[in-house]
Amino acid sequence: MSIPYTIVVGLEVHVQLLTQSKLFCGCPTTFGAPPNTQVCPVCLGLPGSLPVMNRRAFELALRTAVALNCEIAPFTKWDRKQYYYPDLPKGYQISQYDLPFSFDGWLEISDAKERFEAKRIGIIRAHLEEDAGKSMHDEAAGRADSRIDLNRTGSPLLEIVSQPDIRSPLEAKAFLTELRLLLLYLEVSDCNMQEGSLRVDANVNLHIPLPDGHIAKTPIVEIKNVNSFRAVERAISYEAERQYQLWEETRQELGTVPKQTRGWDDEANVTRGQRHKEESSDYRYFPDPDLTPVTVTEEQVQKVREAIGETPSELRRRLEVTHGISAYDSEVLVNQGPAAIEYFVELAERIRDGKSAANWVTQDVLRVMHDRGGTIESFPIPAVGLADLIGRVQGGDFDTSKAREIFAEMVESGKTAGEVVAEKGIVKVDESELRELCRELLAANPKIVADVQAGKQAAAGNLIGQAKKRNPNVNPGRVKEICLELIQAMR
Numbered sequence: 001m002s003i004p005y006t007i008v009v010g011l012e013v014h015v016q017l018l019t020q021s022k023l024f025c026g027c028p029t030t031f032g033a034p035p036n037t038q039v040c041p042v043c044l045g046l047p048g049s050l051p052v053m054n055r056r057a058f059e060l061a062l063r064t065a066v067a068l069n070c071e072i073a074p075f076t077k078w079d080r081k082q083y084y085y086p087d088l089p090k091g092y093q094i095s096q097y098d099l100p101f102s103f104d105g106w107l108e109i110s111d112a113k114e115r116f117e118a119k120r121i122g123i124i125r126a127h128l129e130e131d132a133g134k135s136m137h138d139e140a141a142g143r144a145d146s147r148i149d150l151n152r153t154g155s156p157l158l159e160i161v162s163q164p165d166i167r168s169p170l171e172a173k174a175f176l177t178e179l180r181l182l183l184l185y186l187e188v189s190d191c192n193m194q195e196g197s198l199r200v201d202a203n204v205n206l207h208i209p210l211p212d213g214h215i216a217k218t219p220i221v222e223i224k225n226v227n228s229f230r231a232v233e234r235a236i237s238y239e240a241e242r243q244y245q246l247w248e249e250t251r252q253e254l255g256t257v258p259k260q261t262r263g264w265d266d267e268a269n270v271t272r273g274q275r276h277k278e279e280s281s282d283y284r285y286f287p288d289p290d291l292t293p294v295t296v297t298e299e300q301v302q303k304v305r306e307a308i309g310e311t312p313s314e315l316r317r318r319l320e321v322t323h324g325i326s327a328y329d330s331e332v333l334v335n336q337g338p339a340a341i342e343y344f345v346e347l348a349e350r351i352r353d354g355k356s357a358a359n360w361v362t363q364d365v366l367r368v369m370h371d372r373g374g375t376i377e378s379f380p381i382p383a384v385g386l387a388d389l390i391g392r393v394q395g396g397d398f399d400t401s402k403a404r405e406i407f408a409e410m411v412e413s414g415k416t417a418g419e420v421v422a423e424k425g426i427v428k429v430d431e432s433e434l435r436e437l438c439r440e441l442l443a444a445n446p447k448i449v450a451d452v453q454a455g456k457q458a459a460a461g462n463l464i465g466q467a468k469k470r471n472p473n474v475n476p477g478r479v480k481e482i483c484l485e486l487i488q489a490m491r
């Protein structure tokens, strides 16, 4: 191993839940409205206003926590996290401190390309809290002012905190990809990173084994403001190298300096120091006196558990076991979402060949779909139509490359396989006719026959070309088979 350290990463993910209204008031959560038009006395924190919890937000959070294999607390309460910032008009954020509604879960990550072994990443906790507003600093536009938009203030956020079980930038990306997929399947968030529906902070440090057996741990740095999964990977790589260099210079270990927060600069590809992170005692948490605690019964949790369908990882396993497809193909399919899986399953069942169905869907259907910019629901060939086409290949009417031509024509014209075949005059060449053709070819090409007999099987390829010229409807694979068989019989 060339790298003299282990990277240790824990992720903190904030997910905006798909509710119509905010967490403690009835204001809408729609993205992109004119600034400060979606506010009310509650989310502005005006005196005398009282918050009431949004049941729907709690349900979505509960569904996620159960799917993340978390323990659900029978009793949970709300706490005020006090800090001052212009986009936080109340002067505190309603969050959950010592009694989060869920804790101790896990999410399994794996890599179809097997660059790391499948493993469970622990979830320390998942709690609900309200979002802050947005500060817009306009230095770039040549203005010195900052403006505040409070539309987002009070929107429901689910904060998910992982254990520091992640050991590489690649694993971090895999965790986020799997988490995002799960959230999409559960329909709890749109996970739109550009709109801030999914925000990631990464806690990173290094474990450096020393010759004397001691393992030096570098101070933990929290990287903020990472706005894509790719950026998370790059930020962790950068931070690991930076910490290793710093450690070689200073030998500073964990606990000797306060925790630092650094921001990721996506253009410069570096992290930059921001501030020393507050300790949780600086926030002066205390229970919110305006909100009643929430109780959850075992019965409720059971109901939620039953209502959750297959998770993406269960789905991948089912596709692999039931249809005999590779981990790679199941990953591609599941990443596409439920409609693509339905399409695949129908096709696989109709043609009774999972591998062939996976090849057609992942290579042909999805490629054409992406090129055309549509969805699987609007794809011009339904699964039953593609099954008809592949069935003709299985029946020996023509080979796969001919089928691809027909497929392209079906996509363009919206016609069925039968219609395209009839139009192009593609007819299955009768077996006896095909044999006769092969006999003629062999008689006319003694040199090729001799080459094949001398062990050069590839020489038969030339015969396929000649056969196609004589009759474009011949099945090349079958021509080759018959020719080799006839040559064999000549001995």
Ligand code: ZN
Residues within 6 Å of the ligand: 022, 025, 026, 027, 038, 039, 040, 041, 042, 043, 044, 154
């Ligand atoms: Zn409001």
Ligand code: MN
Residues within 6 Å of the ligand: 014, 129, 159
């Ligand atoms: Mn938070």
